[in-house]
Amino acid sequence: MMTLMQAAAPLLVLALTVTAMLAALAIRRSFAVTIGIAATGLILATISIPWALAARANPFPSLFNLTPDALGFAGLILLAGLATLILATLYLTRDLPLPREEYPLLLVLATLGAFAMATSAGFITLFLGLETMTIAMIGMIAYPRDRPEAEEAALKYLVLSGMSSAIVLFGIGLAALATGHLTFAPLLAAGPNPIILTALALIGAGAGFKLSVVPFHIWVPDIYAGAPAPSAAYVAVIPKIAVIAVILHLLAMPGSTVSPILASAVGIVAMLSMLVGNLLALMQENLKRVLGYSSIAHLGYLLIALLAAGRIGRAGVIFYIVTYAITVIGAFGVIGVLSRAGSARDADQIDDLRGLFWHRPLLATIMTLILLSLAGIPPAIGFIAKLYIMAAGVSADLRVLTATLVLSSVIGLFYYLRIILVMALKPADRAEAPASVIAIPITGWLTMAGLGALILGFGIAPQSLMTLLHAVFK
Amino acid sequence: MILAWLLIIPLLGGLLAWPADRITPMLPRAISLATLLLELGLILPLVHGSGAAILSAPSPITSGRWLATFDASWIPTLGISIRLDLDGLSWLLIVLTTIIGLFAVIVSWREIDHSTGFFHANLLWSLAGSIGVFLALDLFLFFFFWEVMLVPMYFIIAIWGHEHRRRAAIKFFLFTQGSGLLMLLSILALAFLHQRQTGVLTFDYVTLLASQPTGRLGTLIMLGFFIAFLVKLPSFPVHIWLPDTHTEAPTAGSVILASILLKTAGYGLMRFAVPLFTAAAHHIAPIAMALGTISIFYGAILAYGQSDLKKLVAYSSISHMGFVLIGIYSFNALAWQGAVILMIAHGVSTGALFITVGSIQHRLHTRDLTRMGGLWTDLPRLSSFGTFFVVASMGLPGLGNFVGEFLILRGVYAVSPTIAILAAIGLIPAALYSLIAIQRAFHGEANAKRGTHDFGTRETAMMLALGAAVIWLGIDPQPVLKIAAPSIAVLLPITHAAAIPATRRGT
């Protein structure tokens, strides 16, 4: 019994945290307390992961998949959640005209959902995790209720994710109809009959929606732009980690083969994502939208490594998603530390960053590192990540995809560089520019500097991260 | 370890210089100067003493006889290590880098007056990147430095450049980075090919030299390197980033770009693109030579047509680098020596020309030739130095550029008289644009009295030093040839030995 408890510890801690937060809210509304509980919960859950792994047991084999891989991704989700939590704490200032305490709750709830999804062993858990996460995220998006944009983004996300949920659900239903099971294995083992293929297509479309790849990318920029910065960071990062975790789990299952037709479908999606994402971002004036489009392209890159499979492909996927998480949270973090939930909008216009180099050189440097990382230029970590993708592509001889990667990277460079340029411009005489007036608390500086240090440090000495990931993901 | 210091010193210097302008704007300049002097003090002694002995006896590249060497693990997972090795060729180019770097610092002493700290940090980092390029013998590390030197350069252009700097900076970066990615693809392909052959994943240059991919795949992989270097060189038709970039960059940026960054391409061709793929390199030699010849003429003719003095110099660089390209792809030791000399001489003379143009712009606030004329009347010292360096870059015998051009032509003639003679004919338009530049800038009627000051002591001393270097290269190039000789003797035989059977296999 004890070992079972030990193995399920992270999940239990997380669930308990949610309960504790609800209880705390019921007793006394205090932002500090809720944040404290949330942070403690997330940290405890993270710490308990190695301990849980040591148990080498699985109390719910039909529901949860508590392998090192899955728990590794879960850990990544927890850390990413923690980072966004810190950003949210800075973002939701005291002078906010609305209660702040529910936000951490929603965040932890979404994290619980993502955790469940990443460690799911069958469709039931997967679906429950997915929906827990999605509905909590809608709350996070709509949180600053005075902003029409946030509300609109939430509405769009609700409708579109509802639709995608229905699509996935129908796919799962078809799978269940065809195989009689709600676990993954039978679906993978089944022959290519039309129902199975349709099921796969529908589930794939749902995954595509969450991964925001072309042609399921259409919602991304609007949602990112409308959501408050920490929520956008969350939406941009955590669901993707969870979906990737599931996909890698599926691929690692015995007997799973990627049929050529499926591979070519993914290849087309990857190619379109890279090109369309980068092309759409080209002349954008809104930083969040740029990040949205760029995330479309990045997931396209990631699909290359996924397709390449093999040892280096798998390592590439993991390394890339870690890099992506650090970098994108960092990017939204920069917007976040320059914005406040109480103001009418976030500092998300590229123009808001004008002259950042001259009045906030450190933040500008961090942002430059982030952009370099997104563009895949040394010495930032994104360079090593892109190297991994290219290595995977080259080693698997995916010539067209790799060539597209190069081409679209060049297009991508253009808009990343443009942002850097704007930061290097002479500051405009706009005293009210949010970037120059908002005071950034020390925690904000520490978080951003920490993210910057990760981006630079892992970019120069990637071996440490590789060793760590290798230790976790075998 | 000394090689690591060669990289660490400018990196640290940059880190120091960055915040130093909060104390006084002078401090970053002083830090840069001190850093580069220290660097020079480190690098210069390496060819003496035991270095001289190593240089006197060429030995196979696998024997590991280097002037200095450094090896440390970096990313063992992917077989990447920090392998730095110094041979004569690298030494020459690093010395060039450091010295030109010094001049870049001096030239920006007055020109750069805001955020000197960040400027000098970028300057030093860019130099560190180039030094890394010249030292790295791990392909991935090489690529790392190749990219690293671009980013600071991008900032230098984008922040301290002239009116259209943003466009120019982006163009510069897109071209060099885009072609760089192709090279990365090739590096990876080469490494994985080697892994498939031997089971070992490594990016080590010396190990990969043995790989020598042939056939279509070999050509494909080689093309990645070739294109990247062609863009950086630059050669027709991928030269178009250069004129814009030069025009918009601040003087120090132009100087570094022309004198150092372009040289990394020539170095890359000699060190990587040719020896790693000897069969493919021979395969593509006619195309390379044709491109080189076209570049010679194209650059010269366009230089003649420019009314922007800086653009004129930029196009002339394309023409000069055409010589380097045909020299390298003649696979002839004399031509390679010529290419080395020409790269160094071009570095010095074109650097000096950019300093001259920068000085003119600083005084007249224009680079437009139609608004110059008669400068000799007002600025005799500037004009005479300008004329001297124009004449030097035109290839006047007795000055450095001529030695390079002659050796290249001599080497190429032995392989292909047609190309050699065509290239020699390219010296005629060179004279045309050089003389028209002198005429339009320095000669003619001084249409308005410009109450400007001539070169001061700082600038005169700088130009004298550069001029002395050009003359020295012209009348006594032997020391340089001697230092480069062992490297060429090592790199070229690989080319010859492997090429003959390989071309047979290839056809």
Place this chain on the structure above:
Amino acid sequence: MVSLSWHAPATLAAMLFIIGLIGLLARRSLIFVLMSIEIMLNAAGLLFITAGMRWGNPQGQIMFIFVINLAGAELALGLILLLRLRNRLTTLDGDAANRLRDVQA
């Protein structure tokens, strides 16, 4: 006991799903949009029931309960957002909520 073929309910589910889909695309009013999503979810639910029926196991029914839950939760959230939209724009037209976009009007 007459065993009902699973084809008929499956086809019904598919038809329901498509009806929901068309409704989603065709109706401007957000109320109808939400309803259409409910129809799609319920179509999926019907499919689970059918699956359970076909293979004779309870998983379908379990899943159906979860689906119902989800539909409820989503509807609740949707209605809140809808009300707020109506307060702001005095309309239920989904197309009116288009502040976030790339194309300039």
Place this chain on the structure above:
Amino acid sequence: MNHLLWLVPASPLMGATILGLCGTMLPARAAAIIGTASVGIAAFIAILIGLHWYAAAPPSHILIQHLWTWLTLPGLTVDISLYLDPVALLMMLVITIIGTLIHLFSTAYMAGEAGYSRYFAYLNLFVAAMLLLILASDLLVLFVGWEGVGVCSYLLVGFWFQDAANGYAARKSFIVTRIADIAMLAGILLLAVKLGTLSIQPMLARATELWPHGGAWPTLAAGLLLIGGLGKSAQFPFQTWLPDAMAGPTPVSALIHAATMVTAGVYLVVRLHVLYLLAPDVLLAISIGAGITILLAALAALVQSDIKRVLAYSTISQIGYMFLALGVGAWSAGMFHFLTHAVFKALLFLSAGAIAMRLDHEQDIFKMGGLRTSLPLAFWSFLIGAASLAAVPIISAGSFSKEMILGAVWFAPGIGPGLWAAGLLGALITATYSFRVVFLVFFGPAHTPVTGRSGAPIAVPLVLLAAGSLLIGWLETPSFLGGDRLVMTLLHPVLGSPAPRSALAILVEAAGYIVPLLGIAIAYTLYRNGHWQRVAAAEPGALRRLLRTGFGFDALYEALLVRPFMALVRALRHDPVDHVVTLISAATLQLHHTLRRSQIGQIRRYAAWLMAGSIATIALLVFA
């Protein structure tokens, strides 16, 4: 003494360096002293070496001073060493001595000009480069000097840079010679590759050893090098640059464009005559080209009104005589004519300069006149020079050398008599045009007032050169005048002795003596009856215009070379490749805007996208 040979080029080089580096800080007087003295020292050492040579020639008449190794690589070694043989000695003496005189003349001529020290720096540099050219033991080093004098010529022609026309003339001189130099460079490359060395003596030895008489390689190499020589010496078809080069200060014209640099082509052929002996076709081409040049230039000189242009065309024509001699293998005769020509042409130019100085830089001969009395020194100097140019028998140096050439040409097999006739016709025209100038400038009424006065720096060079023009011919006299063979003897070890003369030579010589006098007579007649003055005033006819423009070669080259080049420049100026990139970026942007239209912001449209995507996925998976 011989070990000081290196000082001969080094001394003017040092002068140039000092003047170049700190010329602007020096007073004019100091610049003049440094400039003249540095060449004077070179001349002094050259004379000492010459005397020493006369007393005791070094073994095998060759003096080599190795300075340093320029470059040594497998397959190519180039030494910087000085190689002095009788030919070079003669050249060295002429260059340094005349150079000194012209520097001296310049101190007065250029007085008060802006850039006084710059002028001397260039002139010193020129002398140094010229000396390097003739003393080089290696063809590549020779090429260094060769291009060096070209650049100095460019700088000096364009010395008065404020006037754009001067700049144009300077550029033209440089570009035309540069075009020829490329051929020379190709020849050097050919020799370097085929013979493995560029060191002149071993190279020539190897050429005779490896290459057959009249073979393709020697012909090609000799031909390519010849083109370089023709360019430098302003011979047909490269003659167009020299008349324009008169834009430079007159002493410059005297030194560079008359006495020294333009004869470099002659020197090159003489220096490599062993190679040319292997290429009879090239020699034939030389002589035919020379015949054409002599006549073209002489005819053009006949109608010029600018005194310097007359002299310029006469230079072209006289160098044509030198090439004529080379074409028939009369190397020594060519060198002898070089010697006398250097002296009298320098004299003529300096006289012209002395006149121009006093006439407010007037150069039109029709605006002069009557200067015989007001400028007696200039008159006598110019007269002596003109006599030499016209080859007035016995009293002028030019007569001796021209006779020698014509004599040698007569005996050339095959086309000899034809060439001789051309040379003789040239001599007739030469006499006519040179005395046309004499009469127009010094006789008749004065048109322009004379101002100022000339000092010793003007007088000394004129007197010395006039003396030289009168006397230097006696170094080498025909048999009936004593048969002195001083020049031949000096050059004999290098160039061998000319063929002995036969009896018929007397008639040939007689013709050579009479023709100049005839020419002078024509000139006098036409002057007396006012023909020259009339045609100058009248509207020129087509033929006259053609002659005046030097047979329209400028227009021809303009149409053939300049215009196509400029058209090319105009077509490419804005870098067509750049447009391609602009197009690509525009297309990318267009793509961006097209795609962007999908982001319409409406939920239903987005839902449609999702549905389409799902359907496409199903279709792909199920039906593919």
